[in-house]
Amino acid sequence: MLKHFYVISNMMNILFMSLLVVISTSCVSCFYISDVYCNPQASTLIKSFCLATSLVYYIFMSRPNKIYLVDFSCYKPGENCLCTKEMLMERAKLFGFLSEENFILINKILDRSGVGPKTYVPEALLQIPPKLTLDEARNESNLVLFGAVDELLEKTCVEAKDIGILVVNCCLFNPTPSLSDAIVNHYKLRGNILIYNLSGMGCSAGVIAVDFAKQLLQAHPNSYALVLSTENEISSIYKGNNPSMLLTNCLFRMGGSAALLSSHPSDGHRSKYQLMHSLRTHVGADDNSYKCVFQEEDEKDIIGVSLSKDLMNVARDALRVHITTLGPLVLPISEKLKYVKNLIERKVLKRKIEAYMPNFKLAFDQFCIHTGGRAVLDRMQKSLELDDFLMEPSRMTLYRYGNTSSSSIWYELSYCEAKGRVKKGHKIWQMAFGSGFKVNTAVWLALKNCDPTSLKNNPWRDEIDDFPVPMHCYRSMTKSA
Secondary structure (H helix, E strand, O other): HHHHHHHHHHHHHHHHHHHHHHHHHHHHOOOOHHHHHHHHHHHHHHHHHHHHHHHHHHHHHHOOOOOOOEEEOOOOHHHHHHHEEHHHHHHHHHOOOOOOOHHHHHHHHHHOOOOOOOEEEEEEHHHHOOOOOOOHHHHHHHHHHHHHHHHHHHHHHHOOOHHOEEEEEEEOOOOOOHHHHHHHHHHHOOOEEEEEEEEHHHHHHHHHHHHHHHHHHHHHEEEEEEEEEEEHHHHHOOOOOOHHHHHHHHHHHEEEEEEEEOOOOOHHOOEEEEEEEEEEEOOOOOOOOHEEEEEEEEEOOEEEEEEEOHHHHHHHHHHHHHHHHHHHHHHHHHHHHHHHHHHHHHHHHOOOOOOOOOOOOOOOEEEOOOOHHHHHHHHHHHHHHHOHHHHHHHHHHHHOOEEOHHHHHHHHHHHHHHHOOOOOOEEEEEEEEEEOOOEEEEEEEEOOOOOHHOOOOOOOOOOOHOOOOOHHHHHHHHOOO
8 A cells, every 4th residue: 555655656756767768778779889888979979868868857856846725615603603792791791700890891802803793602602501621622623624624525526535644733722632633533534644733823823734735745746735724712711810811712713724735737727726935934032922922821820822912013023024025025026126225225324214015915916814803904904005905805704703713814715705806817815923923924826717606615605795894884893982
């Protein structure tokens, strides 16, 4: 079995070397052996041919494989998991751990968050009393991940046994056996599959998983990689009264995604997107950046994730560092020259002017910015100078599905598809932020027009006509008295 997989993975190498041997043998047979040794021209010809063939082989095989996104899916929970703001406030009161002051604070946070009136939480959280057990947490992850993978395999018509790489990311829930092991067991994946489980990497881990899968696919050509992103609500609920830790209870919701990446050249004609760039920026060397999203115990030894007041400034500064790497790869020459001119004026001529923010609208057609919360989206919109239309996928995803952590960028891309906005040749920017602190980007090239009527299992399909909600309603909802 292992020999079979080795032959399949190295088919191009075997075919090319076999062809080289056949051609070389044919050339040598054209000369008498004595001619090869006695005739310098014949010897030179054979040496030149072998050298040229080796050079062509090196160039051909050292060229990076194109990475395709065959398709992706986002899990949409059932009606039994639907939760309104009133239900959340009722359950919060019944939980009994919130002080009266923090109960009022939770209500204000929900009003300001940008999260809409109907989102999804695990059914175990809606029970009275809620079931916050390991079994329920595992059931939540299985429900989300199995649901997303089932939809993806149905869309792509790829059999589970053909998947050679599996990357699963979940920040706070990491049981033994791992979530990736659960996928292998449920779908009976093959024995030599490469599996990886990423944890503790925050909301940006979805892009990290894509970048990791890309590198694995380039090292293992002609393979499929399954990338799964989720977060676990049950295991991440904070049951204390530290205000800096309560925000996660208000923002995060149930959800997950599955994406099938391929390095098969033959998949180019049927894939939706091609991965053009994947970039990662880590500013964790700075203490404030490292601790701005931090899991720790509160004063009563209750574990939660605290968000510091420096978070917005850290995100802004990290974005500036990130675009210095991203800009040269995607911006037109006119924007690059403007950026260099501004840099010279500030650093060389010492002029007191603001740093120039390039116009990324000239580089991208669709923007999928992680739904970290209304304040995060406001800051990103202001920093990147984007209009409401380009921010719509992010704001509507936050409104309808809440912050689904690392999978949010896929719900946003689903929104763009459901609206029929993705056209062949469009470039899509997926950008996510995460603890550490990290800013990560994936740039996709659309390989075909997206017809909303032909979409299967799109989480927006049955209700896309209800969106976007009128901005005056959205803004009034996010304001607080």
